[in-house]
Amino acid sequence: MSIEVKKNSQIFPDSNNTYYPEDELQVSSLVKELYKKNIPTELIGTGSKSFIGNKVQSANKLSLSKLSGVIEYLPEELYIRVKANTPLELIEKELEKNNQELAFEPMDFGFIENGKSNKGTIAGYLSCNFAGSRRFKVGSVRDHILGFRGVNGKGDVIKSGGTVVKNVTGYDLSKLVAGSFGTLVALTEVTLKVLPKKRLSNAIIIYTEDKRLVNELFDKISSSSSEISGAVYVPEEPQDESYKQNKEIVFKFNDLDSKVSFLALRVEGDKVSIDERVKALTKELDLNKLNTSKLDIHQSVPFWRKINNLEIFEQTKNNLLRAVIPPSKGNELMQKLGNKYKYYIDWCGSLYWIEVSSKKNMRIVEIKELVKEIGGYLTIIKTSPEYDYGEAVFTVDDTRLLISEKIKKSFDPKRVFNPGKMYRGI
């Protein structure tokens, strides 16, 4: 199937039926044609996270990869406006020049796919809304989007938001677009809030196997006024050959005994304030009574990078789940996981990344049920090649599904964009 867009310039698909429009106008013209002819289309950037979500049933692909580059970066205004398919890496490099960063700490899904870094594009990242370790302190990806431009499923160019933090002019569509997995809008431009980078970072490591203590510590950390910006727990790996035993190698640092289970927390700031915070925490968490060590800046920065790269699940052929729960329910989920699964806990007890061996596919349903029961939700990030239980990738109830269907219709009435990517019928 090929479409000719004549209005402005002709766009032809390549041999894989992929279209590469070069600007917003071309995207709009192309989508207008797709809409007219009722052609379902998969939206792609660089494809770094295309394995997440259901398989899109469409022969056509619309690559937005040519819409790339920084449009405007005003460090003193704390925002950067970029074309939607600008690689995250490029944005981060640009911000680095002014000692700024995307505070939500973008994750890197390249390692679980093929062992190499591949952060993909900002549009792809926004579409997934998966924030890194700093989430519990600074908010998610959606909290850092100030505005966007894009093309809806009818081919109309639309915009929402702006470049200012305080803005209540009309519905906040930026939030809606975040986490929509490309089912609402083909993004063409995104404005992101940026923040100054903290000067230094240290990590305090607490060695413990005690699940109750881990949850107690998470509770104390999130109740602390010491502005902790990362808190993870990495338990020992299960003695099961179906899981790669790489924890010790991934977290090989001079001051970290990575063989055993450990909780790590991050303090940031200048040297004096880090020292002050560590002192306060020593009292708050009763650290003198625990087995601890400390990672200096040279170890702390790569440590948190490895966490956010999901490196312990590198090139896994197993299933990978992402569960978000109310932190008070940590004990229940940890008990359920026991030492049968490889997992780690992020966001100070709220987020669980769980690897389920391909031999235990059935367990996914059990874990999902428990997560729902304790008030959380579970996303199946990746399934093993043998997985065929057809469990829904996302968690949704009937009412929200109905509302989601209505919203989808208002943006993309003919289901041109990524049909079925999230839910059946959307």
Next chain:
Amino acid sequence: MSKLVLPKIDKKTLDKKEYIFKALAKLINPENILSHADEIKPYETDALAAYKQTPLAVVMPENTQEVSNILKFCHEENVKVVPRGAGTGLSGGALPLQDAILVSLGKFNKILEIDFENKCVVTQPGVTNLAITHAVQHKSFYYAPDPSSQLACSIGGNVAENSGGVHSLKYGTTTNNILGVEMVMMDGTICRIGGKTLDQEGYDLMGLICGSEGLLGVITEVTAKILKKPQVVKAALIGFPTIEEGGNAASEIISNGIIPAGMEIMDKALIEATDNFSKAGYPRDAELLLIVELDGTESEVNELLKQVSDICKKNNCSSLKLSKNEKERLSFWTGRKAAFPACGAMAPDYYCMDGSIPRGKLAEALLEIKRLSKKYDLLVANCFHAGDGNLHPLIMFDGNDKEQLRKTEEFGAEILKACVKLGGVITGEHGVGIEKRELMCEMFNDNDIQQQLDIKLSLDEKNLLNPGKVYPILRKCAEEGRVHVHRGEEKFPDLPRF
């Protein structure tokens, strides 16, 4: 005030008024239905008191099921509904309609659960913003968004308006500080979004509801995130001889990597007005006054204050005072928080504007406002949430002078248009409501507005929930868009407004 155009009155609804009352009396306790003129009077307006409308009836449901029943009935009978929280909104979002039922959430006034483990408070929407902080402060927690009306405004209304406050640069607005809501859609469907988890999966309906000004659903429960109070909070009070130097200093503070908890600016007119009014001890010779508040650990705050001081000195500040204790820090804020009443004391009437601009354009914006002030021969005082770019010019005039009123309206519209030209928006925190409805097309084209209307109609296909608000009826940029206060007759005159 310009004549307000409202949605066409549905005569059929008025004709079956008695039937509607009877039906409602079966759905909720009849004592909670107000239909007598005297009973309804207090509900005729919100804090945009210049506009008044008498609703068909006021209903005060006591639980979510009752809200659902009322909405379902109204949906089936094609009766319009206007939801109302505390009625402190400044943009007329809760203005009744003559053919609409006003659903007051006043009886939803209980905190349901305080959950320190999950760092949240589950509350009914009629609970005030400040009551949430009061409920958790004994353990040194607080709810971060702090709109100036926090003593009276309800958390449900905060969600509807996505309310901000002085600290929103560092701590965000409502949308960044709630975890879940329960709401009732116009057809009566009860929907729970989020819960006690961070983020939600799927379409971010909570993000959509925050700031939707009561057009998409009626909020019946809110789960608000609570934060631990910072260890140390200190402030600096700095005077500048020129607008440019003060504006530059504010910009430089941010570009030097400092994120203040709060950063406020006042111009000379306001310094004098507030100092006369509240005796705050502000530097009266300064053209511009900057208040910077910082939080963190003791040494961090001291170090940041030193950096702020250096930046201000470099920008030729004429005075600089650092708070030595909590009492002094609060005293720095006294004048700023009295800004609105101080203006009320200076002239018979004032219009409060609300626009956002990029921080770096402050000097430009203030100079433009100064120019317009001369052009219209009207006094204006400016306060500015410099941290997040939110500007509140207060235009002073005498409403009895028709010519002055006309000029003031033109002046105000020109200011908001200037905000858009400088890269900003027409409302930072007060909402669009009916007040700025016709100015929406300054920012959005037909496609943008159509997409928003399509969402509205997808969730409320008969357009019965709070119709006539936010989206232009005239589709022309009329000169509306201000809060008009006449001889202190502001609703909630005792509420601080900053």
